[in-house]
Amino acid sequence: MSSTIESRFENILTALERLSTSLDRQAEINQKSDQRFAAVFQRLEHFESRFTNLETLLTKTPSNSQPTPQPPSAAQPIEPNSKADAIATGNPQSQPRTTWANIAAKPPAPLNDRKRQALHRMFNPPAATDTQNGSYTFVYLSRSRRMNRSQIRSKFRDISIDNLRILDLNFPARNAIGVLLHEAYLPEFKSKLLEIDARVIEDFNPLDHHHIADPKYQDLSVESRANLAKSLHRDRCIRTLYFIRPHLLPGVAKYFVRQGWVSNELAQDIMYQRLPRPAKRRVTPPSGAAPTIQSSQPSGLPALVTSTTGSALQAPPSTTLHDWFGNPVTTQEMDITPDFASNASGSVSSRPSSPISDAVDLSQ
Incomplete structure (x- = not known):
């Protein structure tokens, strides 16, 4: 009987110790919660002060007295956004006044090398070369890894190759790249490749059956x-x-x-x-002025052709339309x-x- 009572007292003491420990921890938790609440209240006070400052700025800027904005005409200047400038710079009069006349008077953009070369080719006779006029060609390059078209054009841009002169890219074999370009650009293209010690593949045949790498076709004749x-x-x-x-x-x-x-x-x-x-x-249709022209025609000029309707027509040249x-x-x-x-x-x-x-x- 006494042993049972002692065990119960021990259990009660253990429970009391755990309760006191939890109370101590709860005090720490309450202290941390109070600190967090204080930080939240401090941030709310900070936001309230900022809102008050913004309201003060808005009340100082006249907004209701301004008329409805109209689209500017050619004679009216483009007014800057005074409210945004006042908030950003503090001085709405610091920005210059811009008019449509000033915008139209801006000089055109300078010609870059690409546009200058294109204009040179347009207004000059074709080069006297052995290649056919307007002929294109495929050149083939080697590749060490798989690349898509965007990556290849990016690499071309790194070595100063004009991508507008590269008409298309394809992949005729596993380790080859086909580049379609005009024959007039071929010497410059090869010279750019020589700068990185790369060369085109000579005598590449895109119709060679050895380029088919799919295993499901290996048993074909x-x-x-x-x-x-x-x-x-x-x-x-x-x-x-x-x-x-x-x-x-x-x-x-x-x-x-x-x-x-x-x-x-x-x-x-x-x-x-x-x-x-x-x-x-x-x-x-025949012109009604033909009889008048025939009547005033000198004798030395060639005769006019008379049509079946009786009207005189000048014989048209036998040209072929295209x-x-x-x-x-x-x-x-x-x-x-x-x-x-x-x-x-x-x-x-x-x-x-x-x-x-x-x-x-x-x-x-």
Whole structure:
């Protein structure tokens, strides 16, 4: 009996000790909470003082008396934001007054080297070289790791290669890069590569079946792999024709057709999709001034041609009309698109069912 009472007293003492310990810890927790509350109250007082200062600044700035702002005209100056300037600088009169006349009188931006070279090529005769006029070419470079097109163009920019002269990039093999550019830029491109001790791959054949690295095609015959390599390269050329700028499309398409990479019909279909058709010039009706000109014609001048209706017409020169693509015109009707003849008169003829019928032969 006594042992049971002693054990209960011990349990009560242990519980009291734990309670006293928890009370001491609670005092520490309460002290930390009081410190946090004091810090929060201090920050609130700081924010209240800042709000009071902002209200004082806003009451000093007249806002209700200003009229509704109107868009400035050419004769009215552009007023600066006085409220923002007053808060930022403390002096709204320190900013100069800007007018539309001052903006229009600003000199144009100076020409950089790229624009100067482009203007030089535009207003000078073509260079007398052995290359074909307007010819393009693919050059191939080696690569040590996988890179995307943005990374390659970034590296070109580091060695001062003009990326506007790089028309397109492709990857014909695992460790090769194909670069499409104009032959006129080829010497400068090679010279930039020599500065980093790099050279183009000579005699690279993009149609070689050894470039096919996919293991699922390794069991095919040599002929099948060669046909597959041609199909893959044709797909790369088609993506290039859809990617390049429209004014470069005819020249690049002719280059692909000459190389045998793309058929003439396929290139023409892509050009019909990306390039609008121009409007053909129509024959003007006979002028009513022809009889007057004939009556006042001296005897030494050649005679005028008399039409079937009795009116005298000057014999027109036998010239051949050409459309925007350089195709010879044999009829008096042609497609008229809003891009080229939005205000053309007369009926609009429909596009032929086959775009290849009157297209220029790119293989010539």
